[in-house]
Amino acid sequence: MIRMVTAARLERLEADASAAREHARQASTAANEAFGEHVRELFAVTARAEQAETATSEVSAILSLALEELAAAQKELLLNDIAIRQLREELDEARRAGRSLFLLMYYGEPHTIYRSREDAYADTATHGAPADGWVPSDERPASQVTWRIEAFIQVGIPNGFRRAFMPAPEPVGGAA
Structure with a gap:
């Protein structure tokens, strides 16, 4: 089958082909621009991820150093607390x-x-x-024990002392 193409039709086909080429060129340009934008975004996201990893490792190092310093400070506080407690005990004993x-x-x-x-x-x-024969004071009368140590503590008045160990009172006349 033979078809006859007129000059007008040929011009229209050439115009359509030219328009299609222009449209393809514009689409290709738009696609290249979109691809370039995606590549730039990918590089930016990758750079931000690398910065985040770097910041994370720096923060991790700072945190581990801070935890070590905290542990050392807590240990020092504990030692200071023990020393203070010992000094208070020594002061109380004195x-x-x-x-x-x-x-x-x-x-x-x-x-x-x-x-x-x-x-x-x-x-x-x-x-x-x-030296090892000492026992606490008991209820026996002091006259029945060869050697006995009685502790006396100072009470509020000057030169006022009382026995540190007081024997249980004996009932008087059978009263309890």
Whole structure:
């Protein structure tokens, strides 16, 4: 089948082809621009991700250093707290040491007065009392015990002392 193409039709086909080429060129240009924009966005996102990773590693390093410093500070605070507690105990002991006396009795009779229990134990060893033979005061009368140490503590008035161990009161006349 043969078809005849007129010059007008040929011009229209050439115009359509030219318009199609122009449209293809514009579409290609738009596609290239869109691709370029996507590549730029990809580079920007990649750069932000790398910056975030760098910042994360820096923050992680700073955090680990801060945690180490915190642990060291907590350890130092604990040691300081222990030292303060020990100093307070020493201060309390020093205050108590001046407020207590220890009376060494030999068969219930006063023998010597000491400022500390350790001094009393040491001195009684020179009198032949065994160093490990001490027991707490009990209800027995002092006259029945060879060596006995009685502790006295200072009360509010000057030179006022009372026994640190008070025996249980005995019932008077059968009363309970």
